[in-house]
Amino acid sequence: MKGNEAMAEAAIRCGADGYFGYPITPQSEVLEYFMAEEPWNRTGMVVLQAESEIAAINMIYGGASTGKKVLTSSSSPGISLKQEGLSYLAGAELPCVVINVVRGGPGLGDIQPAQSDYFQSVKGGGHGDYKLFVIAPSSVQESADFVKKAFDIAFKYRIPALILSDGAIGQMMEKVELFEQEERLTDEQVIEKYGSWATTGKTADRERNIITSLDLIPERLEDHNKQLQAKYKKIEENEIMFEEIHCDDADHIIVAYGTSARICQKTVQLAREKGIKLGLMRPITLWPFPKKKIAEYGDTKKGIPTPDEVLTAFEKHFM
Amino acid sequence: MTEEIIIAGFGGQGVLSMGKILAYSGIMQDQEVSWMPAYGPEMRGGTANVTVIISDERINSPVLNAYDTAIILNQQSMNKFEETVKPGGVLLYDPNGISKHPTRTDINIYQVEAAAEAARLKVGKSFNMVVLGAYLKIKPIVEHENVIKGLKKSLPERYHHLIPMNETAISSGEKIVKQTQKA
Known part of the structure; x- marks a missing residue:
């Protein structure tokens, strides 16, 4: 597939x-x-x-x-x-x-x-x-x-x-194991789960749900933005994903994601065959980014080469 | 075991589908596979190529610049991929339409007159299966029964009646392939 x-x-x-x-x-x-x-x-x-x-x-x-x-x-x-x-x-x-x-x-x-x-x-x-x-x-x-x-x-x-x-x-095609079919939510289930904010039809016992990104009252918009930032902070604390390949004893660690990470895995394999202690750190979530983890390497590793498919962008972000 | 293959030729020769059948055959015997086509302008006429990797281990890079085997079906691909065969590797080609034959001496070179054979058998569309047969004779990495399973998986059901014709093409490819140089 x-x-x-x-x-x-x-x-x-x-x-x-x-x-x-x-x-x-x-x-x-x-x-x-x-x-x-x-x-x-x-x-x-x-x-x-x-x-x-x-x-x-x-x-x-x-x-x-x-x-x-x-x-x-x-x-x-x-x-x-x-x-x-x-x-x-x-x-x-x-x-x-x-x-x-x-x-x-x-x-x-x-x-x-x-x-x-x-x-x-x-x-x-x-x-x-x-x-x-x-x-x-x-x-x-x-x-x-x-x-x-x-x-x-x-x-x-x-x-x-x-x-x-x-x-x-x-x-590209590869082997893939698909998870089982899950049921779509019924309208009743949607109301039960998301009725507190979604426009599922107003009932007598609650106010209208209004979906908008417009707020002309400056203080209220500021509060809204503060709340968004608090939410982002929570995601940064809880949802970071990454994969480490041969990082424990590595002198140098490549940081790469997606296709580049696959190619770098080959590089790690070739380097290891020659006795070079190379590792690969693959961020899976790019936001939130595993920057704490990468900062930790700074204390123990000699360097972090980065593939250039992303040129300036990726490197400058966390270096 | 890891076998890294490039198959290259003209669009319409069945390059991508041949790669697909190989990849499915690998899946049928529980191996890891990857199938990475050159897509886009190549698909819209001109040259087409696909990288197929079959391995017992997890496959890392799906893109490569050196191959165990290059299967070459036109001159443009010969120009591009002869150099990319690993020393001691295999280059298999159909001499039909090739004006500059390969010159490397550190690789094993094989010829299969697949276009002529497919025409002789009146199975023009199974040209790629003649080539596949030749390849499997050189490198029997997937078993015959798994190739047939792979064929069934990659062909829509309405074409399943053509499978015997493809089998004939595969076995004639196995018969007519000849080595022209030893590494």
């Missing part, structure tokens, strides 16, 4: 209610897989090819507002188009999953794999002071598993979650 197909299948299996997207290489297999698989017959999930990326992200805003499990996907230029919507989603505290199968940039760039959207992803991407939960798979297996993980975090914290894949992981 291709990485892109695995993400689509995982979305169906974790009981997603809707997918809204627009095709772009190297991500098109996500939408193609949904269309071939017809999940509306399997689980009742809605799949819609929107007229543009901007339309798709705003459909996500609508779907997420009602407490439904919705996702969209695109590749770099398309993800740039979605940034306004992402900012609104973050401001309105709406849970959703966005997949970015990264290709070369800037601009239209090319269609080869790249990691150059790193900064955009971990800094939020749009205007305003917000974060996305960013998780980076490095295999087809993780591509599938992280769709579920991303939805879990998105709903736990009411935050948009971004899966940062790339053209290599999206296009």
